[in-house]
Amino acid sequence: MDFSPTELTPAELELQAEVRDFLDAELPRGSYEPALGMGAPNDKEFSKKMAAKGWLGMALPKQYGGHDRSAVDRFIVVEELLRSGAPIGYHWVADRQTGSVINRFGTEEQRERFLPMICRGEIGFSIGMSEPDSGSDLASVSMRAERGANGWIMNGSKIWTSSAHENDFFVCLCRTSPIEDGNKHQGLSQMLVDLKSPGLEINGIPFLDGSPGFNEVVMTDVFVPDELVLGEVGMGWAQNTSELAYERGGPDRWLSTFGVLEQFLAMHEGTQLGDRAVEMLGGSIARYWGLRNLSLTVARMIDQGGAPSVESALVKEMGTRFEQDTLLKLTELVDLEPSPESASMFERMFTAATLTGPSFTIRGGTIEILRSVAAKGLRA
């Protein structure tokens, strides 16, 4: 474990100022309901504007429409979007992970086909990992792909597939050959599946806050052509685990409830806060500062060719718990009976955050799994 403090260079600070100016112009404070981090709604127009600024696919190669920029540059853009509650839903998954996975493991044809669209903000991806019987034990997936003519025939169900009803494709982890000798990590593959494919059915599952974005994806004899097998057949497990090994320490893992805290302060602007509130606010801001610097260091390590998988796991485990803690502390502080229909923006955001809060420490790897990853690394 090694976190060495890093600071932004003058060029990086310029980028930060540019992103802030862009967001001030596009999303003037008070003109919109800030989203809660990565759970933001889709806004294709906004995604296109981001693309026009060169802020999508930042770390992807120029030849595919990317910008050959650093992980720190992407960090700077992303933290500003998240802390502003910008509507990043449409491009989020593609920009964070699918683009880099296709770039690393995909065929030349796949790179040429998908990466320019990702960089232009013209394609939305979902994540097809969990199944009704496979959550943290992901290698136990039972989605089957069987050999057909020039491709694969897929059967099975994925569940908790966020925004599948609005997105275009999903990366679907499936079994392409049966388990041999009890080694379930072999025989898995990743497929790039068109969510409009014949035989693919998307059933909405209402989320805790009533939003429709959670889904079940049922696939019945869905044909996936050979050219949409991501990477190598049978290498799905290694590809899948590397997908988020480093990126999981990013700002999306500690900024989900920042907007609620900011709104709490905004609501009290012009009045003197009591000592209890000031202490809570200060304690939270101190932790944002600390977490942000740990997270920034992870990005810097990636740029320097490091492999900060343990560091990323530590940041995510800590950051997501903190997202929930912030809500608890606000709960202790405010005298209100929260209502989703409230006229107060703080109250609406607080309610939405409370209702979606349990997901923070579950999505993208539960904190229990992260602790196992981190503990192994600490012993090494």
Added chain:
Amino acid sequence: MTSTTIAPISEPDVSVDDLLSDAAGKLFFDISDFDTVQAAEDEGWAPTVWNAVAEAGFAWIGLPEEAGGSGGTLADACEVLRIAGAHSAPIPLAETGILGGWLLASAGLALPEGPVTVSAGRPDDTLTIAHNADGSATLNGSLHRIPWAAKADILALLDNGRVLAVPGDSYTVEHLTNMAGEPRETVTFDNVTVTAGGIGDAGDGVTPESLRARGALSRVMLMAGALEAMMALTIDYTETRQQFGRPIGRFQAVAQHLVWSAQDAAITKMAAQLAARQAARGDGRFEIAAARSLADECASAATRQCHQAHGAMGMTQEYALHHLSRRLWSWRSEWASPGEWSQVVGRYAEQVGAANIYPLITGGSAVLD
């Protein structure tokens, strides 16, 4: 020494050379061992550690050479302090250098060969200082919780823009300790005279607030070191200790303690080093307060987790954990309470307003007017 490169005055180099960290690490590892730290609880301090540190010049890093210091930056001094914290060094290192030595040097007063101590100010202090016509001052009353008061050559006091170098043999000492057995003593003055030569005007930027911030920073550094050492000790123990046929660290419930403690150690070290850097640049008030808020919280959480992971082994004075945990419990409450430092950060947030709290988080003290 000749050099053609001139560092811009506005941006001092605040990075810490690895050579310094390595040298300090080696020195404290060799000399501040378990038996020495344990023995210091009876003797009040560890003269062998002090002598080695003094000989290496570590006690006066960050103080200008022309004032008798060892040169280097405040960030250098803080790094040495962090390493001293990791080894539970039972000496007044912070007090002699970045606190008391800083006060004396700023006022053009001589640095003594031995330790210096300072007062953090306690509500029950009764000290009065009368300034006389001949430039001397007369002290009466008491000060509380003075670190190593009996071992200090000089007690450096800041009083209304002046620094007083009070001789260590001019006051009586009631020996009291903190939870780690480190001296935190009550000193009493009975018509003590400090001559005009022992009094100087405090230098630019030397105020009760900046002294308090340095005091807080010193505890952040010590705690960061202690947390890292406690983490290493706990990983080691849980890998060695076997129950139910395997190392206890392999049990998920115990692994959770390790992971949470590792986070506490990592975030505190990060905060400490950033705060030291910013303070060395001249204004680290946000970073110091934020680092203290974090460090205090992490010290409380990690001591609990590491003790739990150690079971009964951690409850004995024969095992090293208590040298660290008892210091953490003490240091988190020195130079103002944990809650007060969170409030300092909170007031900064209130000052910049809702729209600017994120810029405050990313920009720190520079964002405050």
